Amino acid sequence: xxxxxxxxxxxxxxxxxDHTELGSWTKCEGLTVEYDISEVKEGGQNDYVxxxxxxxxxxxxxxxxxxxxxxxxxxxxxxxxxxxxxRSTAEIVLLDSGGTKVTSxxxxxxYPAKWSGPSLDTGTNQVALEVLELVHNGFTR
Numbered sequence: 001x002x003x004x005x006x007x008x009x010x011x012x013x014x015x016x017x018d019h020t021e022l023g024s025w026t027k028c029e030g031l032t033v034e035y036d037i038s039e040v041k042e043g044g045q046n047d048y049v050x051x052x053x054x055x056x057x058x059x060x061x062x063x064x065x066x067x068x069x070x071x072x073x074x075x076x077x078x079x080x081x082x083x084x085x086x087r088s089t090a091e092i093v094l095l096d097s098g099g100t101k102v103t104s105x106x107x108x109x110x111y112p113a114k115w116s117g118p119s120l121d122t123g124t125n126q127v128a129l130e131v132l133e134l135v136h137n138g139f140t141r
Contacts, residue, residue, distance in 0.1 A: 010102070011095050014063060016088045016110065020077060022063075022132070023070025028092060030059040031105055033139065060113055061092070061134040066127045067118060074132055078112055087111050090134065109137030 014022040036054035090110040094102040113135045118128035 010097075012063070013093045013095055015091045015093070016077065018089070018091070020073070020088075021070070022073055022077065023065070023068065024095070025063040025065040025132075027062075027064035029062040029064075031061065031092070032059040033057070034059075056138060058136055058138055061107070061136065063132045063134070064129055067130050071130055074115065074130070078115055081112055085111075087137075089140065090136070106140045107134070107136040107138070108140045109135075111135050 012025045012028045014025060016022065034057045036057070038052045038054050040050040040052060042050060087109040088111070090107045091104055092107070093104040096102050111134070112132065114131075114133040116131040118130065119126075120128065
């Protein structure tokens with residue numbers, strides 16, 4: 001039996017604090033960590049320079065999808081954060097075409113940075129998209 005085709009049809013499900021579902025998304029960008037590297041030159045050691053990891057930097061996560069029934073959940077979360085600013089824990093779950101979990105990423109200290117709704121123009125033939133951008137303090141287990 002062959003392995004499932006994980007690269008064929010993928011989507012992402014986003015959950016906050018293990019209970020608030022923000023629905024499925026079709027595009028996820030920014031699952032990145034980059035470390036500041038400090039170079040230390042040791043006296044008498046001329047073969048190499050010590051390269052030590054420093055502070056981690058995390059990119060914002062940008063989620064994109066066509067407007068759907070879950071857009072209201074995002075609006076409700078944005079409203080709740082505006083009235084009671086607090087950071088959440090989020091989980092982004094990668095699903096295959098059958099809806100089975102492939103893998104996931106948990107993020108600490110999640111807060112909305114930006115939400116963009118669609119440009120509504122009846123003269124074009126475009127899908128109405130929403131984009132949610134999240135800031136976070138890093139990956140957790």
